Amino acid sequence: MxxxxxxxxxxxxxxxxxxxxxxxxxxxxxxxxxxxxxxxxxxxxxxxxxxxxxxxxxxxxxxxxxxxxxxxxxxxxxxxxxxxxxxxxxxxxxxxxxxxxxxxxxxxxxxxxxxxxxxxxxxxxxxxxxxxxxxxxxxxxxxxxxxxxxxxxxxxxxxxxxxxxxxxxxxxxxxxxxxxxxxxxxxxxSIGMKITNQVADLMKAGEELPLCKPEDRLVDVIVNLSNKRCGCLLVVSEEKRLLGIFTDGDLRRALEKEGAAALENSMKELMMKNPIVVGPHELAHTALKKMQEKKYVTMAPVVDENEVVGLIRMHDIVHEEL
CATH class of the missing domain: 3.40.50.10490 (Glucose-6-phosphate isomerase like protein; domain 1)
Incomplete structure (x- = not known):
């Protein structure tokens, strides 16, 4: 001693x-x-x-x-x-x-x-x-x-x-x-305990959603990616079933790899399949944890009964002082 x-x-x-x-x-x-x-x-x-x-x-x-x-x-x-x-x-x-x-x-x-x-x-x-x-x-x-x-x-x-x-x-x-x-x-x-706000309270929905079709060319939807200011595009079918996601990061990587030729690719070719999804009635706290558990994930499509109904971003959750 x-x-x-x-x-x-x-x-x-x-x-x-x-x-x-x-x-x-x-x-x-x-x-x-x-x-x-x-x-x-x-x-x-x-x-x-x-x-x-x-x-x-x-x-x-x-x-x-x-x-x-x-x-x-x-x-x-x-x-x-x-x-x-x-x-x-x-x-x-x-x-x-x-x-x-x-x-x-x-x-x-x-x-x-x-x-x-x-x-x-x-x-x-x-x-x-x-x-x-x-x-x-x-x-x-x-x-x-x-x-x-x-x-x-x-x-x-x-x-x-x-x-x-x-x-x-x-x-x-x-x-x-x-x-x-x-x-x-x-x-x-106790700091960090679960809270009561649900994903549906904070998600982007309706006209705010950055949607596109799998057959759309990147050059035709890149304006939508910019104007919606969500940091991504959600690729959906006619029935609004989620097929994939295309982020700002995916855009940068596609341009680095193919240059201007990437703009002619379809969203089906460019999208990332099987992204993290959350439900509208999940706690926002739970959605935040799901995103934090995966590298580079700061947004998640919101799916209810196999239909895309919203988009939740880490940025949105933090803005609500969660």
Missing amino acids: ALATSLLQPLLSKQQQYLNFFFNHLNLEEVEKVLQVCLRSKGLLVLTGVGKSGIIAEKIAMTLISTGTRTLYLPAINFLHGDIGGFGEDDVVLMLSKSGQTQELLHLVPYIHNKGSKIVAITSEKESSLSRASDYQVLLPVEKELCPFDLAPTTSTAVQLLFGDLLAIGLMTEKGFSIEEYARNHPSG
Whole structure:
């Protein structure tokens, strides 16, 4: 026991020193500016990162959601596989990277800016490429990692969590998020318990649905894909039976593979068969879990008695503050 204490006490003192360095050098004006950007946002806050920073980004997103801020966590790789199709000028993307040189994040910057979304770089390197390429930046001061080699993310991930909590509670306070609202987000006192909203309450339906026929050529329905702003087309029969789905990501891959010739292909040739489907009377929470269990899936056709009646998107569920 004495040996363990003699080992851990110096480590605890070092971590306290490193965290004090963070508290003493954090630029609160930078944090305040980002807080105001998030407050003014009419869309979603989207958190992303790679490796350990990605894990921290997901945790921060969960805290923001539970404290009343509409937020989505997306792994960096998902952006260019169709998910960026739902982004717009009202959304703010917060990118976490200690070095600010993470290539997967730098690669996303022009595509996110092209959608009109704002980017916030959260790094621990002042003159990083990500900071220079972003609209806003927050520098999280790190004196040294607790790791004896100064390599394993330890202190750097701790200060990322501290920043996330500061942002979440700052937004919660500014919005006047009440204890009653918090209780509704945490039934029975447990975070993440099932909720009561059904898929039918949130799904796209009727004229909002992006439908097409299997014999349609891509060139003839690509306008529908754009105008419906759902991020996909549902391929259906005359009886509205679901045959497949074609997403923004599928469009990008088809054009990369075949170029302009892909536009002459039929939807039957291009669609993905047997997509994940949900029923209109399922809990939205259940639909969200189904999508999260599969890579790159952020939307699901809604089928009732073998007929397509709607489309539910992860974006829609989050927007309802689930």
